[in-house]
Amino acid sequence: MATTTPLSVSKLKSSPNSQNQIALVWRQFRRHRLAVGGLVVLCTLFFAAIFADVISPYDPNRVNPQYAQGYPKPPSGAHWLGTDELGRDSFSRALAGARVSLSVGFVAVGISIALGIVIGATAGFYGGRIDNWITRVIDIFLSVPTFFLILTVNAYLPPSIYNIMVVIGLFGWMAVARLVRAQFLALKEKEFIIAAHSVGVPGMRLVTRHLLPNAFAPVIVAATLAIPGAILTESALSFLGLGVLPPQASWGSMLENAQGWLTTAWWMWVPPGALISLTVLAFNFVGDGLRDALDPFLRR
C-alpha cells in the first residue's frame, strides 16, 4: 500500500460526503418534535427581527402623548399589544426587542465560541504546562460571579448594545474552551491523528483539518445552548437599567418600564416576559434536538 499523503487524507472528506452528513443529521433532528417546534418559533422570530422595520406598524420610539395621556393604553385594533404610558406602540417595541435579543445572543456567543475554541485548542493541542495554566485560568473565570463583573464593566462603559455583546461574550468562553480542550486531548490519542502526525502533517494543519472538524459537533450544541444564557443576561441587564440605551427597546427594558404598571397594565409586562421565555425555550429545544442528532453514538 502506498504511503498516505496529507493531500489524500483531506480528499477523503470531500463535499458529497459532508452533504450526506447534513442530510443524516437533519433526518435525525426531524424526529425530535419539540426541537422542530423550537426551530419553527426561532425562524418566525428571525423573520420578525430581520423585517422589523417593514412589519412594525409604528416607529418603536415615537411617543404619542395625546393618545396615552400619561397612562398605558390597552390593546386595540390600532395597537395590537397596547401602548406604554408615553403612547409608544408595544408591538413595534417588541419587534425591535426581538432584534436586540437575537443579535446579542448570536454575536455574544460568537465571541465566546471564537475565544473558547482558540483557548481550548491551545490547551488541548500543547498539553503539559500550557494546558495546566489555561485550566487554572478557566477555573478562575468559573469561580467569579461573572454576572456581577458583567454588570460592573457595563456600568463603567458607555451604554451601548455593542458593548453588551462584547462583555457578555468575553465572560462566556469557559464552557467551550473546556469542551474543545477535552475533545482535543481525547482525539490526540486516536489512530488517525497519530497517523497524520507521523506522516508529517504540520501542527496548524493538524488542528484546522483534523482536530477541529472532529470537535465541531459538541461545540455547535454548546453554542445553541449558550445563546439563551446570553439573551437572559442581556434582558437582566436591561431590566436593571444597565442595558440598552433608552429610548431603544429591548424586552428587558420594556419589563423595567412596566414595573410601575404591574396591576394596572398587564399588556406592558406579560408580552415581553413571555417572548423572552419562548425564545429561550425554543433555543433549548433546538439545542437538545441537535445534541441527539449530532451524537453518532445515540443513533440506532
Add this chain to the structure above:
Amino acid sequence: MGRYILRRLALTIPLLFVISILSFLVMHLAPGDPTAFFADPNKPESSSPAEIARLREQLGLDDPLHVQYAKWLLNTVQGNWGYSLINKKSVAGEMRERLPNTLLLGGFALALALLVSIPVGIISAIKKYTLFDYAVTGLTFIGVSMPSFWFALLLMQLFTNQLDWLPAVGMRTLREELTGGAAVLDVARHLILPGVVLSMGSMASWTRYQRSSLLEVIGQDYMRTARAKGLREQTVILRHALKNSLIPMITLLGMSLPHLVSGAFIIETVFAWPGMGRLGIGAIMARDYPVVMAVTMVASLVVVMGNFLADLAYAWADPRIRYE
C-alpha cells in the same frame, strides 16, 4: 484526606488573589469617575477642576494603578475595607449588616431547591415516560427558560396585588415593632416570594440532572446484579441506585453556586431585599469602588468556598476519587 484538604485550600488563595486583580482592573481601567457623583448641580464650584483634583487626591485616584492595588490589598487583608464613597459608612460594617440577609435568602433558596428537585427527579426517573414524568419535564423546561425577574413580577402580581397573601418588598413590615416569634414569622413571610423565585432555576435544572443521573445508574451492570440476586425492587432503587445517583449532584451543587449568587443580585433588587446583592447593584450604579470591590470579593469567596466544600464532599462520597 488531610493533605488533600490542605492542597485544595492552598489553591484557593491564589485564586482569590487573581479574582481581586481582575475586578480591580475592570473597575479602574474603565472610563467613568466617582468624583462626578459628588458634583452638586446647584453649586457650580463643587465641579470645578480644583475641587475635582482635591477629591481625586483625597480618594487616592491619582496614584499609579499598582500602587492603588497594593494599598487596597494591604488594607483589605488587615480588615480595613474602607468607607463607602457615597454615604461614608464603613464598608465592613455595611457588609456585616447585609451578608446575613443574603445568606438567609440564598440558604433558603438552596434548601428549597434541594428538597423539591431530588425527590421529584427520583420519582420522575422511576416513573419514566408516565404523565408525571412528562409534566415534570415540561415544568423544568419552563423553569429554566423563564427569566427570574419576570417570574418575580408574576408572583408579585398574583400573591401580593391580587390575593394579598404575601408581602413583596423588603424583609420586615415597616412601622411595626415586632418581637420574638412574631418578628421571625414576619421575616419568614417576606422570605417566601424572593426565595421561591431564586430557587426556581436551580430547582428546574437539578430535577433534570437528578432524573438523568438516576436513569444512568439504573442502566449499570451492578443494578442487574442486584436484581439477579433477588433483591426487592425497592431495595435496589433505594440502597443501590439512589446513593450512587446523588454523587454527581454534589458537583452540580458546587457549580450552581455562581448562578445562585448572580440570581441574588437581580432578585434582591426586584424584591428590595436588604442584602449584599442589592448593595452591590446600588454601588455599581453609583460607581462606589470600595463597596463594589468588597461585594465582588465576598461573592467570589462564597463561590470559591462553595466549590471547595463540594470538592471535599465529592472526594468523601466517591471512593473512586483518589486524592493525593
